[in-house]
Amino acid sequence: MPYDDLVGELQRGLDPVSVGAFPDGSLDDYFRLRDGETVLTSREAFATTVVEGRDSLRLEHVVTTPGGQAVNVAQQLDALGDGVLLAGHLDHDDLAFPFETVSMGAPARVNVLLLGDDDLLLVERSSDLTAWTFADLRDALAGRVDAFLERDALCCTNWASVPGLPAATERIAARNPDGGVFCIDPGTVTARQAGDLLRSAARLQRAYDVVLSVNTDEANRLAAAAGLDARIDDPHDSGAVLESIRTDAGVTGVVVHAEAVAVAATASGTVSVPNLDVEGIVTTTGAGDRFSAAFARSLAAGWDWELSLAMGNACASHYVTVGETADCDDLRAYVTDNRQS
Structure with missing residues (x-):
């Protein structure tokens, strides 16, 4: 099982890699939603209260945290001991980090309604992010743009919110x-954005393993x-669709991360790794990042x-069920306790 191998890697200690993450950033306020004394724990319960004519629901503030896909990525990489450079939209006093950052403007503001396994995000977009261009990245890095682009891995996030x-x-x-590796985690893209993404991925493949x-x-x-x-109804049976997408874009791989399994279409075939055997959800927001x-x-x-899919599953599952970003010690203990027999 790959999780046995993952425990072994974590016991030996990870060799750090250099990673860049860009271009978004947000400040996220998490809320529980109450109907009187009842906490609404699903979208269905929320919808029912609205349909039944409730005029007033109460927001109960839980926590304010840094957010945005690139920020989430950088926090996970830093926890694992990697060398991180985050180029994001971080112009806010509450967006300070223990790793290297450059800011390209104001963050988005996000209200997250905690609704069990399907949180609802209410987003106030950042005009700096919607107007973002490559020149903003170049200027923020002040002569280090080539070094940034040539890190061992780049994580490009939130395609859906960044027209540039x-x-x-x-x-x-x-x-x-x-x-090196260029990983694109696009967010909820429109049909037009999806087409742009596939064309861009093909161009990037000339210089990266996309x-x-x-x-x-x-x-x-x-x-x-x-x-x-074709479309994916069951992630376990997604290999053929993922391979068709991979072939169309001409990229190194296409990966689906789902609740029960992660599946990758690669040049050598399809790889599938079941998720850890865990129960309970604290939050799903940020787990995919x-x-x-x-x-x-x-x-x-x-x-x-x-093994890479197993590592991704483990970090995501730890965040979903514990609500915190795992470091190597956390992850080793968590995988040991929850790997499937």
Whole structure:
């Protein structure tokens, strides 16, 4: 089992890799939603209260944390001991980190309603992020842009909220960097954005080993953009659709991270790793970002696909059930306790 091998790697200690994460950032307020004294713990319960005509629900503030996909990625990588450079939208006093950062403008503001296994995000977008271009990245890095682009792995996040990313990736590819792994975790893209993403991924593949890290809904949007009739209903049976997306884009791999399993389509075939045997959910918001971070750094460290998927699953599951980003010691104990027999 790959989780036995993962425990062994964690016991020996990870060799750090250099990773860059960009371009978003947010400040996230988490809330429970109450109907009187009852905490609403699902979207269905929320919908029922609205349909039944409730005029007033109470927000109970839980915590304010740094957020955004790139921020989540960077926090996971730092916890694992990697060398991280976060280029995000971080202009706020509450967005300070123990690793290296550069800021390209104001963050988004996000209210997260904690609703069991399907949190609801209410987003106030950042005009700095929607107007972002490659020039902002270049200027923020002040002469270090080539070194940033040539880190062992780059995690490019939140395609859905950053209109400037297609043009920016064209600029990146034109610089012809000596690239490593380029992991794109796009967020909830529209049909047009999905088409742009596939074309951009093909351009980036000239300089990087490009991997698309998506959930099942995002994979289905990419499949539609590629002109495929098939769609994923069961992640366990997603290999053929993922391989068609991978072939259409000409990239190194396409990965689906789902609740029960992670599946990757690669040039050598399909790889599947079941998730850890865990129960209980604290929050799902940010778990996919931690999967992408751990998975990308593991590929960049030279791990095989199966072990890299196991690493991604473990970091995501720890965050979902514990509500905290795992370091290596946390992760070793967690995997030991929860790996399937």
